[in-house]
Amino acid sequence: MASPRTSYAEPFEHPSGARPPSLPRQVIPRHVAVVMDGNGRWANQRGLPRTAGHEAGEAALLDVVAGALQIGVTHLSAYAFSTENWKRSPDEVRFLMGFSRQVLRRQRDTLNSWGVRIVWIGREQRLWSSVISELKEAEQLTQHNTRMTLYMCVNHGGRAEIVDAVRELVEEARAGRIRGRGITEKSFGRRLDDPDMPDVDLFLRTSGEQRTSNFLLWHAAYAELVFVPELWPDVDRRVLWRAVTEYARRDRRYGGAIDAPDQGPAGAPA
Helix, strand or coil: CCCCCCCCCCCCCCCCCCCCCCCCHHHCCCEEEEECCCHHHHHHHCCCCHHHHHHHHHHHHHHHHHHHHHHCCCEEEEEEEECCHHHCCHHHHHHHHHHHHHHHHHHHHHHHHCCEEEEEECCCCCCCHHHHHHHHHHHHHHCCCCCEEEEEEEEECHHHHHHHHHHHHHHHHHCCCCCHHHCCHHHHHCCCCCCCCCCCCEEEECCCCCCCCCCCCCCCCCCEEEECCCCHHHCCHHHHHHHHHHHHHCCCCCCCCCCCCCCCCCCCCC
């Protein structure tokens, strides 16, 4: 079996020369989940077909991956195609299937050179076999990379992922391999698409919409939500860095709370 590489190529610099903000390592989110929203509106504003927005979004994703590497994010999830996207027009679905396949083919060597491990999250049902083949080939090519994991969420839905895990547990219970008391959050998590996926720290959505849209529901239970106005094709690593800076300001308590000392009317301790 091949050994992990110890050195990787550096991602390209931003054309403006922008550099990531200087933040303590401990406040950088480990896992960032991105809803790449606004492709259709971006195209409509320019009198272009919706597919042109998806095409423009490819460069945005590559730049965000580069920026994530620069600032020290180790896991990045990209919501490329949801289980609900099948409701779109047949022409747009066909385009998205073919485009997903082409993006993987075009960018996998670059991502591999940067040390990015690609992992597919999603259901096989209804996906084109050629898209599945490209996803699996990208996974195999990059499986030993250790610098960052890029989760390509294609035909993913948070509810679908949870339902699939429940079905697996039910089958195991019927076969006598697990009992009710053996079902815990930890054992449930092992039945999700990638048992090793860490919880989402920063949930970033573009285009001004403020909802999670069924994305990584289990993993994003305690994620910090950041919504930005930029449409996805207008996004680059600077938007990611802005969101990371906002995340660094947040006080993450995970349900706990500590009373602040009473400062009194003049600001001095009472």
